Amino acid sequence: MATSNKTVALILVLVAALGVGVWLINRQPAPPAAPQYALRLPETLELPDFQLLDQDGLLLDNDWFNGRWTMVFFGFTHCPDICPATLSMLSAARSRLSKQRPDQQLPDILLISVDPGRDSPESLKQYVAHFGDGVSGATGSQQELRKLATTLGIYFEREGSDGYRPDKDYNVAHSAHVIIIDDHGNYSAVFGPPHSIAAFVTDMPVLMTAR
């Protein structure tokens, strides 16, 4: 009888211990979801000090990114295909996020023109307005553009040029990645081409979650 009582007690202790264990596991916060399309940097990367001009001709520097998440695309307004297509996708994704998450912060969109010879702040203002809310434009000197682009792993080069000339019919080869800058102004993640609206809609809420 004593042995039987001990066995029962042992079983009860084990069951209780199991129950406590299950409770503790469920009490732990779920690990953060991982992005499905974007590459999230293991650690955010600080940007170099830079100075550009926005579409209003005002200074756009590192401070501009504070307090907002930004989807950054390097392109140029004379680009007929991939640049407007990407901006349209980013804008559409932002619009979908605003409907799906009406109480959440929305990411902003920034087009950085790698064609300062043709893309003045005035032309950028007219151009980005075409793509809806939350879209800004910026450009600057070749030196400032190179400094920022190099840190972000972005390539750009005017094609067929022996030097800078304000000819109208040249193209600019450029990386088609979308760079994610977090609300502290650091490089946080990157989307590689080809892009889709679904990729941004799926991953931006995940990326905008605190690390």
Place this chain on the structure above:
Amino acid sequence: MTMRFPGALFLVLVLGACGESGPRFSITNAEVIAAAPGRTASVAYLIIENHRDEPLTVTHIASPQFASVEMHETVLNNGVARMRALSSVTVESNASVEFKPGGKHLMLFGPVKALIPGKPVALHIQLASGDISIVETTLKTRHSTD
């Protein structure tokens, strides 16, 4: 509006593209997107379908609504986008070639009149054989929301 080719010639050429077994090729999903404000090049996308057992080659595209139309291709190499002009595009037998964002596309320059969304735009697609197919669509703008 002044047509770039005589209307009768259009009809003859369109009929010439058809054989006893139906049209040699067809154009679907055509869309023309107006240039952004301040920019000069509109863009067009479409699908060219070859219905025959031999390849066809598109050598020229024109539009009555634009002074010139060019074929181009965005090429992505290691994530870097470059644009290349295309002098011709070949569609293999019983296959199709899609002009789509990030790939092959048409650039349309010199609108004859102001670009007004909803207005008709015609594309005349000509083959090396001389056959022409005409497709009509309406002008669109880039939508910021879907």
